[in-house]
Amino acid sequence: MSKIEFKNFSFRYKNLKEPTLENINLEIKDGEKVLITGQSGSGKSTLVHCINGLIPFAYPGEISGQLLIDGCEPCNENIFEISKKVGTILQDQDSQFIGLSVGEDVAFILENNMMPLSEMRKTVLESLGVVDMQDSIDQSPYELSGGQKQRVSLAGVLSSRSKILLFDEPLANLDPASGKSVIHLIDKLHRKSDKTILIVEHRIEDVLEENIDRVVVVAKGKIIFNGQPCDLLTSDVLHKAGLREPLYIEALKHSGIELTQKHKIDNINNCDDTRIKEGVLNWYQVDQVIKKNNVKSDILSLRNVDFSYQKEKKILKDISFNIRKGEIVSILGNNGAGKSTLSGLIAGILKPDNGEIILNGTMINKWSIKKVGENVGYVMQNPNNMIVKHMLRDEVTLGLKDRSRDPKRLSLKGVLNKRGSVKKGFNPFYSLKLHVGLQLRNMSQKNRDRKKVVHARGIENKYLDIIKTCGLYGFRNWPINSLSYGQKRRAAIASILTLDPKIIILDEPTAGQDYRTYTSFMKFIKELAGLGIAILIITHDIHLALEYSTRSIVLSDGCKIADDTPANVLSEKEIIEKANLKETSLGRLASIVGIEDKNDFIQYFIDFEKGQK
Amino acid sequence: MSKFGTLYVESDSFFHKMEPSLKLLIFVLWSIIVFMFLDVRINIFLLCLGMVCLSFSKIPFRIIKNLFIVVTVFNLINAVFIFLITPGYGTMLTGKTTILCSFMDYNFTVETLFYIITLSLKYISLLPMAMILIFTTHPSRFASSLNKVGIPYKIAYTFNVIFRYIPDIQYEFKTIVHAQAARGLSFNKDEKSFVKRVRNLFNITIPLINSALNRIDHVTKAMDLRGFGKHHKRTWYNATKFTKVDYIVLVISVFIFIAFLWFKIGNDIKFWYPF
Numbered sequence: 001m002s003k004i005e006f007k008n009f010s011f012r013y014k015n016l017k018e019p020t021l022e023n024i025n026l027e028i029k030d031g032e033k034v035l036i037t038g039q040s041g042s043g044k045s046t047l048v049h050c051i052n053g054l055i056p057f058a059y060p061g062e063i064s065g066q067l068l069i070d071g072c073e074p075c076n077e078n079i080f081e082i083s084k085k086v087g088t089i090l091q092d093q094d095s096q097f098i099g100l101s102v103g104e105d106v107a108f109i110l111e112n113n114m115m116p117l118s119e120m121r122k123t124v125l126e127s128l129g130v131v132d133m134q135d136s137i138d139q140s141p142y143e144l145s146g147g148q149k150q151r152v153s154l155a156g157v158l159s160s161r162s163k164i165l166l167f168d169e170p171l172a173n174l175d176p177a178s179g180k181s182v183i184h185l186i187d188k189l190h191r192k193s194d195k196t197i198l199i200v201e202h203r204i205e206d207v208l209e210e211n212i213d214r215v216v217v218v219a220k221g222k223i224i225f226n227g228q229p230c231d232l233l234t235s236d237v238l239h240k241a242g243l244r245e246p247l248y249i250e251a252l253k254h255s256g257i258e259l260t261q262k263h264k265i266d267n268i269n270n271c272d273d274t275r276i277k278e279g280v281l282n283w284y285q286v287d288q289v290i291k292k293n294n295v296k297s298d299i300l301s302l303r304n305v306d307f308s309y310q311k312e313k314k315i316l317k318d319i320s321f322n323i324r325k326g327e328i329v330s331i332l333g334n335n336g337a338g339k340s341t342l343s344g345l346i347a348g349i350l351k352p353d354n355g356e357i358i359l360n361g362t363m364i365n366k367w368s369i370k371k372v373g374e375n376v377g378y379v380m381q382n383p384n385n386m387i388v389k390h391m392l393r394d395e396v397t398l399g400l401k402d403r404s405r406d407p408k409r410l411s412l413k414g415v416l417n418k419r420g421s422v423k424k425g426f427n428p429f430y431s432l433k434l435h436v437g438l439q440l441r442n443m444s445q446k447n448r449d450r451k452k453v454v455h456a457r458g459i460e461n462k463y464l465d466i467i468k469t470c471g472l473y474g475f476r477n478w479p480i481n482s483l484s485y486g487q488k489r490r491a492a493i494a495s496i497l498t499l500d501p502k503i504i505i506l507d508e509p510t511a512g513q514d515y516r517t518y519t520s521f522m523k524f525i526k527e528l529a530g531l532g533i534a535i536l537i538i539t540h541d542i543h544l545a546l547e548y549s550t551r552s553i554v555l556s557d558g559c560k561i562a563d564d565t566p567a568n569v570l571s572e573k574e575i576i577e578k579a580n581l582k583e584t585s586l587g588r589l590a591s592i593v594g595i596e597d598k599n600d601f602i603q604y605f606i607d608f609e610k611g612q613k
Numbered sequence: 614m615s616k617f618g619t620l621y622v623e624s625d626s627f628f629h630k631m632e633p634s635l636k637l638l639i640f641v642l643w644s645i646i647v648f649m650f651l652d653v654r655i656n657i658f659l660l661c662l663g664m665v666c667l668s669f670s671k672i673p674f675r676i677i678k679n680l681f682i683v684v685t686v687f688n689l690i691n692a693v694f695i696f697l698i699t700p701g702y703g704t705m706l707t708g709k710t711t712i713l714c715s716f717m718d719y720n721f722t723v724e725t726l727f728y729i730i731t732l733s734l735k736y737i738s739l740l741p742m743a744m745i746l747i748f749t750t751h752p753s754r755f756a757s758s759l760n761k762v763g764i765p766y767k768i769a770y771t772f773n774v775i776f777r778y779i780p781d782i783q784y785e786f787k788t789i790v791h792a793q794a795a796r797g798l799s800f801n802k803d804e805k806s807f808v809k810r811v812r813n814l815f816n817i818t819i820p821l822i823n824s825a826l827n828r829i830d831h832v833t834k835a836m837d838l839r840g841f842g843k844h845h846k847r848t849w850y851n852a853t854k855f856t857k858v859d860y861i862v863l864v865i866s867v868f869i870f871i872a873f874l875w876f877k878i879g880n881d882i883k884f885w886y887p888f
Contacts, residue, residue: 058834080843088838095831098839099850100753100777107850112840114848124850142780156839349791373795384823385789388798388816398816399797496796 002068003164003196004028004051009065011046011055020046022221023065030163033190033197035207035229038218039242039514040485047218048168048200050074053082070163083109087157091169093149094141102128102144102152103137109160127159128152131185145335147178151185158189165189167199171206172511175334175540176582179203183210202514204238205246205585208266217241229266234259242516247543248585251605252276255283268588277593284595284604296325299502299534300346305355307341315341317558319355323503328525328535330545330566333555334580339538342555343505346536348372360502377496377504381511383488386495392472392480393463396495400459462498470494471524486517490524497528504528505536510544522548542570542581547606554579567602621751626671628749632859633758636746639862642870643742647735649877651706652885653727656734663741672748684740688733695729696721703728706884727886752776757849766847778828785824793817 006026012019020043028034038044049055050067057079067074070085090096099105106124115123128134131151141149150170157165167186171179187210190197201207204215208229215232217225219241225232232238238245245253248268252259257279264270271277300323307316316338323329333339344350345357348369356363359375380386389395467473470490475483480491489509496504509525510518526548529535537549545552545566552569554562556578562569569575571587590601623629628636647659667677695702703724704710711723752772759769793799793813800814836842 052838054834054838058837079837080840083838083840090831090835090838092831094781095828096835098774098777098832098836100751100773104753104850108836108841109839111847111850112843114844114846117848117850117852120848120850141777160839344791347791347795349795369791369794370797370799373797376795378792378795380788380792382824384827385785385820386792386796388793388819499797 002027003030003032003070004198005066005068006050007066007068009050009063009067011050011061011063013046013059013061016061019062020221021050024223026216026223026226028196028198031194031196033187033211033213034199035204035212035215036198036200036218037202037204037215037243039202039516042218042241042514043221044200044218045168046221048088048166048198051164051198052086052088052166053077053079083162084160085162086164086166087160087162088166088168089150089153089157089170091172093146093153093173096153096156097141097149100140101137102133102139102141105141105152106156106159109156113160123159124155127155130158130189131155145178146174147182150174150178150182154185154189163194164196164198167197167201169201170199171201171203175580176206176542177334177580179206179540180209180582183207187211202243204243208233208246212266217243230261230264233265234261234263242514244515244543246585247605248589250609251280251283251586251589254605254608255279268585269592271589271592280589280593281595284601296327298322299325299360301356301358302346303356303358305345305357306353307338307345307350308353314353315558316345316352316555319555319560321553321560321563323534323536325502325534326529326532327551328529328537328549330537330539330549330552331555332539332542332545332552332569332579332581337555337579338558339555340507343378343507343536343538346503347376347378347505349378374499375502377493377499377501379489379492379496379504379506379509381508383485383492386492387480387488390479390481392467392475392478392483392491395480395491396466396498397459397463399495400462400498466494466497469497469527486513486521489521493528501533503534503536505538507538508540509537510539510541518544542566542584546570546584546602547609554581565599565603567599567606571598571602620747622672622676622748624671624749626669626749628666628670628745630856630858631749631862632853632855633750633755634762634853635855635859635863636750637755637759639866640742640746642866644739646870646873647739649873650885651728651731651735651883653731653734654885655873656731656738660734660738660741663738666745667741670745670749672744676748677744680740680744681737684737688736691736692729692733695732696725700725707886709886709888711888723888724886728884731884751851753849753851754853757852760847760849761853767842770841774832778832782825782828785828786821789820789824790817793820 004027006024009021009024010019011021024047036044036047046055049059051069053074055061056063056075063075069082072081072085074082097105098108103124106127107120110120110123125134125137128137131154133148133151133155136144136148136152144152154165165186170182170186174182183206186197186199189195199207199212212229214227215225215229216223217232217237224241225235225237233245233249246268248271249265252265252271257276259265263273263276265276271280301321303320305316305319306314308314319342331339331342341350345352348364348367348371352365357365359372364372364375387395389398464473464476467476470493472483472487472490472494475487480488483491493504506525509521513521522544525535525537537544539545549566552562552564552566553560554569554575561578562572562575570581570584573583575581576583584602586602586605587598590598595601643659643663647656650656700719700721703722703726706728707724709724710720713721713723713726715721756766756769756772759772760766793816794801798813798816800810800817
């Protein structure tokens with residue numbers, strides 16, 4: 001029996017001209033576990049909204065064709081009937097956590113269904129038991145990590161006993177280890193219950209770590225693939241759809257092994273096949289590449305920096321490191337390890353208790369945020385939180401107009417004040433002064449006008465330069481709201497570039513972005529680094545760290561536990577565990593095919609990819 | 614701030630266990646009594662009674678002290694203004710004039726001084742009950758209790774949501790303000806020109822409002838998806854029950870209230886002045 005069935009289904013949002021979903025035919029059977037994936041803007045979120053009832057109730061639009069959810073048509077029901085059938089676990093754990101305590105939040109759906117109190121308490125405990133959170137029943141959301149909040153959300157949906165569970169990007173805000181445990185939990189749930197599970201996610205590698213029955217790939221509003229994971233991985237669908245293949249699959253493809261369904265490579269453990277082993281070993285030659293030691297000068301140094309919000313508990317302990325010009329450094333670590341605190345210290349928002357922060361040879365511990373800001377740019381995760389103006393030009397040039405105005409303007413106040421006293425009686429002395437004064441004023445006026453023009457021209461030139469660097473030249477006269485999310489990100493960076501920063505801190509620059517957007521954004525960041533700007537990336541995304549950073553600094557519990565190349569850091573078991581990271585599938589592939597020096601293999605892969613691009 | 618990010622102070626006092634709607638009722642009755650009289654005797658009595666209740670509530674002394682200081686300062690300012698603007702008000706109420714001292718055209722009278730003391734005590738005597746209501750009531754329990762006494766649950770639940778998201782929004786605001794300051798748009802003492810500070814503040818409000826609206830949008834959808842507003846009624850996980858003690862307290866409070874009402878009707882004094 002099918003739980004969800006789309007028949008020739010199309011949907012067009014009310015304010016859009018083109019349909020977002022076109023002629024969708026999809027059937028999901030009872031008890032299936034399906035991954036739905038696609039680039040941002042492919043229509044996968046729209047598909048999700050169709051299933052959980054937000055379409056047509058929260059987002060109106062035009063529907064054609066048929067959609068049946070558990071035998072009912074959503075448009076004939078109301079959103080509550082659908083929410084009874086489909087439990088949605090949203091991407092944003094904070095907005096999803098409505099109650100003031102864990103128990104209350106899990107009970108939310110039951111309260112709305114008017115369940116009596118005694119039964120409610122029992123159900124809440126049961127549901128929390130499934131996700132291993134019974135002990136936290138009285139905790140507040142502020143005491144939980146992202147992964148724990150995710151579990152509470154799941155318990156909240158489980159308590160309603162809906163048959164279909166819909167996970168909307170469950171990995172988006174989690175560190176690698178928590179993400180892994182959530183995926184594992186979903187799998188456990190699927191094995192133990194008869195629920196139909198839909199996971200919408202573009203981090204395919206992480207989802208495929210546990211068994212998945214079927215993968216649906218959406219591109220440009222259409223379903224371009226609908227089948228088993230191993231078929232998907234052996235084809236080039238993901239590549240065409242602008243999605244990221246699992247790293248080990250990429251490695252296998254690089255080594256030129258002909259992959260067939262037989263290999264069942266959706267499970268990495270099946271890579272111990274002799275043909276695969278040989279292929280990989282052939283591709284990977286242990287050649288000692290002479291590393292270019294192009295050491296540039298330090299731009300930023302931290303020396304024994306301590307920091308605490310309250311005196312009792314230190315958030316950062318004895319942190320020291322150097323950042324060189326044009327370096328891309330990733331800062332890794334679990335939630336609460338002190339990553340954001342560290343970036344706050346570098347950006348001058350926070351002041352260290354002890355130690356020194358040295359920028360370009362000067363100690364900046366006591367500098368104001370504004371002064372540090374002229375050297376260190378801080379880019380928030382959500383560009384909408386940075387944008388203050390309507391037009392792109394105004395936004396980007398805002399800082400320029402503010403800073404470069406010459407404060408020493410020729411003051412004529414003194415001379416002009418004398419003017420009043422002239423009227424009282426004739427005094428040749430004053431009239432002479434007045435004459436000179438007026439002359440002076442005219443001269444300075446002209447001068448100022450000319451300066452203004454030069455100044456404006458300077459701003460305009462700089463604006464165009466920066467906008468070109470950021471790939472937004474075509475939008476130079478556009479309002480910001482008509483830019484896409486990725487373009488807004490660039491705009492936010494452009495407005496910081498006007499200040500000529502030496503360092504840019506990026507907070508989770510790739511969160512929730514698909515491979516194509518991500519790649520083009522990171523390419524842009526690399527170009528910036530090429531200009532000599534040091535880039536600090538705070539991230540959970542180990543792929544990002546691996547591919548784009550030259551160095552990783554790992555924090556755990558306020559201490560620096562590693563400062564090495566990403567490949568080395570991510571093949572060190574102890575560091576991985578301490579910082580809630582995860583071994584990459586490349587590392588696993590290496591051990592499966594019998595390569596001892598894992599980090600060299602990972603490095604070889606990265607260099608190979610770089611060579612290809 | 615408690616771990617819930619609200620004003621609620623967790624403890625297990627007599628007042629913590631009391632039904633929230635009853636606390637609200639007592640607070641309302643208390644306020645009516647306070648505003649009914651301009652009588653220093655009653656205010657002193659209420660203040661003492663309030664302090665006794667407060668001592669049972671196990672609210673940390675630090676919080677009590679700070680709030681008392683705030684209210685006292687407010688009262689002092691109020692007193693100064695009354696003296697300056699209507700120095701003859703006490704005379705108007707009592708019909709007597711006992712000049713304390715005079716300065717130019719101003720006559721400071723004992724009557725007005727007494728009036729000010731009464732008025733200040735009146736405000737201060739409201740404080741203990743207000744504090745008990747605010748600090749010993751868990752927002753969720755308060756919401757469920759309000760719903761029980763007849764307030765629609767959609768309105769009652771607003772309390773919950775507000776308390777839940779205030780800290781989140783605060784945190785988000787802080788981050789935005791800092792990021793903007795780093796960009797040169799600061800409105801604290803970093804920025805020397807006052808005009809620029811105001812302009813920056815104006816600029817920053819756009820992302821702030823944007824983020825708050827965004828949050829509201831997400832929360833609304835999350836609530837929709839979990840069936841909020843499905844039925845005309847709902848049950849509450851944090852439901853409260855009227856206990857025997859609550860009924861006794863209710864009867865006593867109503868009795869005291871009636872006694873005061875009777876006293877008010879029996880003795881029609883607008884302003885009690887002993888001299």
